[in-house]
Amino acid sequence: MAVIQAHSIHRYVDTPEGRLTILDDINLTIDAGETLAIVGASGSGKSTLLALLAGLDLPNRGHVSIDGVNLSHLSEEQRAVLRGEQVGFVFQSFLLVHSLTALENVMLPAELAGAEAAEAQAKELLTQVGLADRIHHYPNQLSGGEQQRVAIARAFIGRPQLLFADEPTGNLDRATGKKIEQLLFDLNRAYGTSLIIVTHDQQLAAQCGRTVNIDHGRVQELAKYEA
Amino acid sequence: MRREFRISWRLLRHEMRRGELTIMALAVALAVAAVLSLSLFSERLQQGLVAQSSAFMAADRVLQSSRPLPEQWFMQATEAGLEYTERVSFSSMIFGQDQLALAQVKAVGQGYPLRGQLLVATEAFAPGEATQSLPASGEAWVHSGLMGQLNVTLGDTVEVGDKRFTITQVLIKEPDASLNLFNDQPTVLIPLADLAATNLIQPGSRVQYHGLFAGALTQLSAFENWLLPQLDPLTQDWRSVEGGDSPLAAAMQRANRFMLLASLLGVVLAATAVAVAAQRYTQRNYDAVAIMKALGGRKRVVGGIFIAHLALLSLFSIGLGLLLGYLLQTVVVFFVSQQLGYVLPAASWGPWWLALATGLLTAILFSLYPLIRLLQIPPLRVLRRELEGGRWGVWLHGLFCGLSVYLLMLLYSGNWLLSAALFAGGIVAAVVLLLVGRLFIRLSRTLGMQAGSSWRLAMANMQRRGRQNSLQMISFATAIMLFLLVLALRNELLADWQKQLPENAPNYFVVNVKGEQIEPLHGVFAENNIEATDFYPITPGRLLAVNGELVADAVPASEQGEKAPQRQGFGRELQLTWRAQLPPENTLVAGSWWPEEADYQGVSVESSVAERMQIALGDILTFRIGADDIQVPVRSIRDVNWNSMQPNFYMIFSPAAFAQVPVTYIGSFYLPESRQPELYNLFTSFPQISLIDIAGVMEQVRTVIGHVSLAITFVMVLVILAGALVLVAQVQASLDERQQELVILRTLGAKQRLLSQAVWYEFLVLGALAGFIAALAMELSVFVLQSQVFQMPASVHPRFWLLGPLVGACLVASLGWLSIGRLMQQRTADLIRLIS
Secondary structure (H helix, E strand, C coil): CEEEEEEEEEEEEEECCEEEEEEEEEEEEEECCCEEEEEECCCCCHHHHHHHHCCCCCCCEEEEEECCEEHHHCCHHHHHHHHHHHEEEECCCCCCCCCCCHHHHHHHHHHHCCCCCHHHHHHHHHHHCCCHHHCCCCHHHCCHHHHHHHHHHHHHCCCCCEEEEECCCCCCCHHHHHHHHHHHHHHHHHHCCEEEEECCCHHHHHCCCEEEEEECCEEEEEEECCC | CHHHHHHHHHHHHHHHHCCCCHHHHHHHHHHHHHHHHHHHHHHHHHHHHHHHHHCCCCCCEEEEECCCCCHHHHHHHHHCCCEEEEEEEEEEEEECCCCEEEEEEEEECCCCCCCCCEEEECCCCCCCEEECCCCCCCEEEEEHHHHHHHCCCCCCEEEECCEEEEEEEEEEECCCCCCCCCCCCCEEEEEHHHHHHHCCCCCCCCCEEEEEEECCHHHHHHHHHHHHHHCCCCCEEEEECCCCCCHHHHHHHHHHHHHHHHHHHHHHHHHHHHHHHHHHHHHHCHHHHHHHHHCCCCHHHHHHHHHHHHHHHHHHHHHHHHHHHHHHHHHHHHHHHHHHCCCCCCCCCHHHHHHHHHHHHHHHHHHHHHHHHHHHCCHHHHCCCCCCCCCCCHHHHHHHHHHHHHHHHHHHHCCHHHHHHHHHHHHHHHHHHHHHHHHHHHHHHHHHCCCCHHHHHHHHHHHHCHHHHHHHHHHHHHHHHHHHHHHHHHHHHHHHHHHHCCCCCCCEEEEEECHHHHHHHHHHHHHCCCEECCCEEEEEEEEEEECCEECECCCCHHHHCCCCCCCECCCCCEEEEECCCCCCCEEEEEECCCCCCCCCCCEEEEHHHHHHCCCCCCCEEEEEECCEEEEEEEEEEEEECCCCCCCCCCEEECHHHHCCCCCEEEEEEECCHHHHHHHHHHCCCCCCCEEEECHHHHHHHHHHHHHHHHHHHHHHHHHHHHHHHHHHHHHHHCHHHHHHHHHHHHHCCCCHHHHHHHHHHHHHHHHHHHHHHHHHHHHHHHHHHHHHHCCCCCCCCHHHHHHHHHHHHHHHHHHHHHHHHHHHHCCHHHHHHHHC
16 A cells, blocks of 8 residues: 655756756655665755655645645645654754753654653663663764664654655764664564665665665666565 | 743753853843843942932032022921921121131021031041031030131130020031032031021021932932922022032043943843854754754744743843842942942842843844744755755844844933934944955955965955854954943043042142232241142122123012013122133133233133123123222133132133232142141131131042942943953854864864964954954044043044954954864864764
C-alpha cells in the first residue's frame, strides 16, 4: 500500500539568469515498510526531493500525497501537524538543539505534539541506541556518532510511519557510519517504518529495497535490490 | 501553555548555565540597574540638597512682603499640613552701653527656624553651638560684631525702639543670614511677640515681612497652587531653593542637567546593547526553530516557547537589574552620606516604576522584530541552512527601535523637546558616522594592501565585512563618544565650579570702612599675614529716572491706579560704586569702558537690568545720592558673573561722576577657619566696621559641588559599563562568522601567530577609527551642549583627539580579544565541531 505518492512534481527557482529547474516531472510511489535510497550527484536535487516528500516544502507543479492526503492542500500548520504525527528525520549534521540534553532532545517531538510521559519513552529509546549513560549530556559533549544516535532516537519517538534520512552517515567515519546504518535499519524493521534515505554512499543505498537515481532533475533509473 | 513554558524554562535554564544569554541578560539588567540607581540616587541627592539648602532660607519656601501677611494665608498653610512661622525684619539704631549702632532687627515667631539651626555662644566670635530655643520675652540675642560695636556683654541690656532687652546669648549664626553683602548689618534677634512694644513699626517704615513654610513637596505644591495667583508681584515674592541666582542653585541646576543627559546617554547605550544582543540571541535560535517546526511543532507552539523564553529572560534580567541597581545606589548613597554627614532622605517609588518600564521597553521593543523574524524561519532550513525568515519590514524594526529609544528618553527626562532634539541629533550622527565609517574602512583597505601579511589579512577582513563593520563602528564610536563626552563635560563643569571657588577665595567681607581706615586695615592684614582684596568705594543711591522719565518704585499695584505704564525701578536703594577699570568677571556687551580722563562722566549698567528697564547706550540716568541728584550718561552695558564670590554691582560709575559723593568702602579677605578666634582682636580698633562671614555659604557650595562631582563620576562609570557592554555584544554578534573564517584559514595552513595578529590589528584599527570619529562627534556635541544647555563658554579639547583613537583602539582590541581569544586558542578539530 502506497504511503507516499509524488504526482508529476516540478520544482524550479527563478534567477536573474532565467529559470533554474531542480526537479522535472517526478513521479514516485513509496509503499509502507519500504526502504528507498535516493542517490545522485551533488546538486542533482536529492535533498529538494526529500524536502518535498517530507512536506517541508511544496512543489511548483504536481503534488505529493502522504496517506492519500494532498500536501499542497494543507497549510504550513497542517503540514507541521502531519509531520509531527507521521514523519521522523535524521540529518547529516545531526541538528540537535544545542541547549537541550540528549534526553530532552529526544523528548522534544513528543512534547511538541503534546504527548505526556515522553521521558520514559525517550529513555527507553536512548537505551536502545546505546546511550543510557549519556542521557544528560549536551550535544557538544557527545561525539559525532553519539549525536547521530540521539538524532535517530529522536526520529523514532513519535513511532513515525515515515523516516527521512539526509546523508545520515555523511559526517561520520566509516566504522561509526556502519554502526549508525545498522541501527537505522534495525529500528526501521522493529517499528515497521518506511525509510527514505538520501545518500552518496552506494553501499548504504545497496542495503535499501529500492534505489532511485536523480540526474538533472529527473528520475533516470530505477533499480531493485533484494532487501 | 504549560508545555511551552516547560520547554522554554528548560532552554533558559541550560542556556543561562552555559553563559549563552549572559550578554542579553546583562544588557537588560544594566539598563534597568542604571536607570534605577541613577534615578534613586539623583532623587535622594536632590532631596538631600534641597533639604540642606532649605537651611539657607530657614524654611522650604519663603514669602517675602513689604506689607503684613494676611492671617488667612497661614490658616490655609495649616490646612495644607504645612508648618509655618513668621519673621519681621528691619534696620534700626540699637543703643547699648552709651554706644549706638545700626543693626538688622529680626523678630521671629515660635518654631523659627523651620530648617537649619541657630548657632549661639556665650562669647563673641566663638564657634557657637546649635540651639533649639529662642529668646524669651524681654530677651535679645546679639550678633558678635554688634557686641563689640555696642560695647556690651551677656547680661547687659540693649534698647530696641521703646523696649529694653536683656542679652542672653551671643548670636553666632542664623541659618537665613543675608547673603547680600551690603544690606547685611549685624543682627539682633528678638521674639515676635515683643515687636509691638518697640513701637518701631510705623506707617511708612521699611519693614520686610516673611512667612516661612516647610513640609512635604506635595503639600507645598498644593499650597503654592492656591497661594501664587493671589500674590502681588510688586510687593510680594515667593522663594524656593531651586530658584534664584545663588551659586548653589546654579550648581544644582547644572548638575541636574548633566545627570539627566548622561543618564539618558547611558540608558540609550544599554538599550543599544540589548538590541545587538537580541539580534544575536534570535540568530542563535534559528536552527532550533527550524528543527522544532520540522519535527511537527506548530507555529503557535514554537511561538509560545520563544515568547515565554524571552519573557522569562526579561523577567530574570529585570529582577537582576533592580537588585543590582538598588545595591549600587545603596553603596553610593552610603559613601555620599558619610561624606555629607547626614543621611539622604528616602526616595519615592517613581524610580522603581521607571526602571521596570525601561526593562520591559528595552526587552520587548528591541526584541520584537528579531523575534518575529525568528518565528518566520521555515522548517526547510533543516536542509537548506542559508534560509532565514523574510526580510519584510526592516523599517518596522527601525521604527520599533527608534520608538523605544524615544520613549525611554521621554520617560527619563519628562521633557519631550530635549528628547526629540537628542533623538534627531542621534539619527543625523548615526547616518554621518555610517558614511564616514565606510569611507575609512575603504581607505584602510587601500593602505593595508601595502603592509605586511597580517595587516593585509586584517584589512581584507574589515573590508569584506564592510557593512557589518560600519554598523559595528557606529556602536563603537557612539560608545566611545558618549564616554568622551561625559568625561569632557564632567571636567568642564568641575573646572568651572573650581574657578568660582578657589581654595583661598575670600571668606570674609568688611563693610562700612571709611577712606582713612583703609591704610591701617591694610597694615593689620599685612601684620597678621592675611590675604586681602582691593577696597571698593560704595554709597547707597536710588535710580530716579531714565532720560528724565521717572521710574516706578515698589508701589503696590493697587495704589498705582490707572497711571500710564512706567519703567519698573528697583524699589530699593542700590549700592553704587566707581572704578577706573572694568572689574574681573565682568564682560562688556555694549559700548566701551571709559578712558582715564579726569572729568569723564558715565555709568556702566549690568545687562539684565538694562534689558529689563530698556536702558540703552547714551540714555541719561538720574540717581539720588544722599540729598543730591546726579545725572550721568550710560557708556557701557556689562554681563556680570553673579556666581563669583566677589562684590558685584548693577551700576558702576566713572571716577569723576563720584568725585563729590561721600563713600564708605568694602573689601574682602581670606582667613582660614582655624584662625577664626583671632577675628575679635583684629577688629577691636575698628568698632564700626561690619564683618560678614560667608565661609559657611562657601563651604555649603563646596560640599554641594563635591557631592555632585561624585554623582557625576558614578554616572560616568555606568556610561562606561554600558559602552563596554555594547562593544562586547557587537563582537559576540560576529563570533559565528569569525569562527568559520578561522576554520577555513587554519585549514589552509595559516599560522596561529598570523591569525592572532590579524585579529588584533583588525580590532585595533576598528577601535582607533571609531575613536577618531568619536572625538570629532564629541567635540561637536560638547560645543552644542556647553553653549545651549549649560550656558558655559564653549571650549576645544585637543587632547581628546589623541585620547579618542587611543581609548578606542585599546578598548576595542582588548574587548575583542577577550571575546574571541578563546576561539583562537581552540584546536581546528574542535572549531569544526562547533560550526557543525
